[in-house]
Structure formats: structure tokens, C-alpha cells
Amino acid sequence: MSKSDRKIQMFTKEYYAACTLGGIIACGPTHSSVTPLDLVKCRLQVNSKLYKSNIDGALKIIKNEGISKLFTGVGATLIGYSLQGAGKYGGYELFKRFYSTTLVKNEEMAYKYRTSIYLMASASAEFFADIMLCPFEAIKVKQQTTMPPFCNNVVEGMKKMYAAEGIKGFYKGITPLWCRQIPYTMCKFTSFERIVEAIYARLPTKKNDMSALQQISVSFVGGYLAGILCAVVSHPADVMVSKINNERKFGETMAIASKRIYKNIGFIGLWNGLTVRIFMIGTLTSFQWLIYDSFKAYIGLPTTGH
Template sequence: MSKTKSPIELYTKEYYAACTLGGIVACGPTHSSVTPLDLIKCRLQVDPTLYRSNTSGIIQILKKEGLGKLFTGVGATCIGYSLQGAGKYGGYELFKRLYSTHLVKDEATAYKYRTSIYLLSSATAEFFADIMLCPFEAIKVKQQTTMPPWCNNVIEGWKKMYAKEGLNGFYKGITPLWCRQIPYTMCKFTSFERIVEAIYARLPTKKSEMSALQQISVSFVGGYMAGILCAIVSHPADVMVSKINNERKVNESMNVALKRIYSRIGFVGLWNGLPVRILMIGTLTSFQWLIYDSFKAYVGLPTSG
């Protein structure tokens, strides 16, 4: 990594703006690229008998619905996860700095309690990021789990949902979304930080002496390992998000809907589509860290970890 002074000073408005932009670049395109896997995963969560495997699901959709239908929900995915990426990555950097300087007395104490700071910072950032994501997640899930699709694009979906349920329709899945995304992001950032830390500790060369490409490679490996853990931790809530957005009745309380759905699918049903999600989330997480750290290196900021 070059030792020249960064053109962006750390912990300034420009720094957080760059991290926020990096989050958009990292999350929007990556989530959009795996829309076919997400489509199959969501449909299997609603009906586990629909496809025998990922491959059979893709083939079946191609034969019956055409190539374009493999990317059902891509518009809502791109918008929603771009907004979420902005809040998640930019917010994480902001809250990590705030908590490490205001909750502890010095750098040594911050380092000692770094895992707690990672967990708290990522949870706070994701809480706010999900508020931006939720309306588009609701449209995406509804579009992906109805056949033929409930709407053809984001604008049509937004109009139909608002006309039928008002603003409440966009946020009826916010609680299970928080239950899915907050543990996921806490696991994603914290495990990434500690895995990357462990990798650097075992390498013969110090991070400060490594090239940007070498550091980004470490981020990619750490990201994939963190992604596998994330997928497992958050999967039950992911199943419930899909079912709540697809099956929750108008004016039905969240608790009643959760109990009704759980009584039908049981504990085993909460794990429908897990192999697909491990593949999807592992790939997503690794490429998100790859893109995010590549962007940071490009603008002259240090890589993560």
C-alpha cells in the first residue's frame, strides 16, 4: 500500500461520503447480479416443492417464463440494496468511530473491546439502513413469489402496493427484516474484521507493507468466510420475511402472522432454501468487500480490517 498521504482525510465528511458511495457501489450491483438465485430461493421458501434444485429451477423458469423472468425483481433489488449499502457501510464507519471515541476512554480500551464495538456499530447502521430498504424489499418479494409476477417493475409495484395497503404495506415486513438483517450484518462485519485480523496476523508481511491488491485479496477471502456464517445466522428470519410479505393478511398483527405461519411450516421449514442462500450470500459478501475495499483503495483510503 502506498504510504503517500491520503487525498481524503480520515473521519471527515468527505471520508464518510466516500464510504457511503463505496457501499452503494458494493451492494447495488452485487445483489442485482444474483437476482436469479434470489428468485429461486424466495420461491422455494414459499413452496419448497416448486423446484428440485437451483439448476432445475433456472431451467424451468427459462422454459416456461423466458430469460427475462430470471431477473424478476431486479429493479427493486438494485434500488433497495443500493440504499441499504449506503446506510450500512457509511453508517458502520460513522458509528464505529463514534462508539470507539465516546464509549471508551482511550485507544487501548477501544482495541480491547473492539468486538463489542464492531457488533454495536453494525447493528446501529443496519437498523437505519433497513428503513430505506424495506419498501423495495416488500415489492421485490411480492413480485418474485407470485406467478405470474404481481407487477412488472418498481413503479408499478409501488403504485399497486400503495393503492391497496397505503404506507403500511411497505413496512409490514420491517420487524422480520430487522430480525434477518441486523444479526446478518453484525455477523458480516464483526466476523469479517476478526477473520481478516487473523489472516494478517499469520502472514509473513505486515499489512502496511502489502500492496493494495494483496490487501484486497485478503478482504475477498475474509468476506467469503464471513458470508457463510452470515447466511446460516440470518436464514430463519429470511424465510419469515419472504412469507410475511407474501402471506400476511391486511390488518393482521405481526405476532399473529408469525404464529400462524410458523405453526404451518414448523422449525424445519425455517431452513428451506439454505444451500441456495449460502451460495448466494457467500458470493455476495466476498464480492461486496472486494468492491468496497477496491473503491476505498482507488480514492486513496486504507482498506478495511
């Protein structure tokens, strides 16, 4: 698609607003759709003996709590990850452009150091995105890992958490969330950019000569491969986020809580639920890139990646 055909000019306020909206559409619904997998994963992270397997966990939840309880935490997930998607995708595009034009002298240098730019841009975007996500992640984890659930909906959860711990209760997991999400997003965006670049380099047709559907297909494949890497890189921190949000004692420092929890679960415990997370994150990441780049193509913007 030529520049003259685009409805939105690149690197304008409208462009970043469109990317932000694309991030909301890509992240909120996809994370919400895998709530049953996330529910079983979080419970196994907190207590590895609770279920024999992921299927066993889902069946026991249906039997003991009802099929609707498979979506425990879906409200907080939808709100939290919609906000995070806005900051992550919109912020990534913004910071990528910022670092490409301020830290290097020209486009040639920007291309040479593109991996570093991808890493810095994704880390910067995720830092701010997590500030928006953290309160809802705290409610979601608390709701999913307590039986009966800590709350029935987001509003009730916010009221109860604020009454018990104040504003600090919403952000007691921010440090492990950053430790989980920033490496995850750095891996997600950087590996995606480089994987997609490698795919295009090996195809007989140049990207600009490919149809939107062909480009989106490349994004889907690149997204799934990137998602597998993301799941492995960020899983130990994901376990700690679940454990800390559920088990951190009031007034306990992050360092003391982390040390106590690690002593109880050990190194092996940091990998509880990895298999389901690889499946979940791989699927999530691929569909997020599929949706995000489909949205960009629909409004006349180029898909992500060289």
C-alpha cells in the first residue's frame, strides 16, 4: 500500500492514537478469552498439589464451583489488560520512534542498532503500562487464588482491597510485575521484530509487494514463535507475582516476602504451570499480533516489522 493511500499519516498524534486503540483491541479480549487457563495456572502456582493436571483442574472447578467459575477474574482481566495493551502497543510505537530519532544520527544507524532500540522502546512502554495494569492484576490474582473467591466483581474487589490495605494493596505486586512483564515485553517485541524480519528475508516476495493477508499471516507465525520465548523468560516472575499477591503479609517488605516464598517453593517451584503458560502465551501473543496488525492494515497503516 502506498503512502498516498493511507488514511492516517505515520508518526502523527492520530497514528499513535490508532496504535493505542489497536493495543486495547488486541490485548483486552485475548487475555479475557483464556481466563480459564489462567485460573488453573494461577491456582497451581500457589498450590501445585491442588490439581493433578490442567484438565483435572478445569473439571474440578466445573464440578465443585460451576462452569461459570472458570471465568473467575475475567472482569479484572479485561479492564487491566485493555489498559496495559494501550500503554504497551501505543507506547512501543512512540518510544521506538523517539529512540530512533534522538539516540542515533540517521536511518542507517537506526537500522544498525535496531535491536537495542526495540529493547529500550518495549521496556519503556511496559514500565508505564504495568502501572495501569497492576491494580487489576492484584484483584484478579486475589480473586482467582482464594476459595471462595475474594470478590465477585471488580468493583467489590477494589472496595475490599482498599478497605483492607489502602492504595498500597493495589501496588504491592508492582515490583515482581515489572520483573515479569518488562523482560516478557522486551522479548515479545524484539523477538517478534527480528523473527518477522527473518521470515520476510527468506520469502521470494518483498513485504511491500505482499497483500495485507500475507503480511498478517507472517505476523501470526512470528507472534507464536515470539510467544514461546516470552513464556519461558517471564515464567519465574509470573509465579512470584501470583504467590506475592496471594501470600504477602501486611507490612512485609518485598525482599522478605520473596525470600520466604522462595524458601518454601524452591527453584523447581518457580516453574509450576510452565506448560500451560507456554500454550497460553504462545496463543495469546500470536493472536495479539494478528489482531493488532489486522487493525493497522484495516485503517491503512503498514503492518509491524521490516
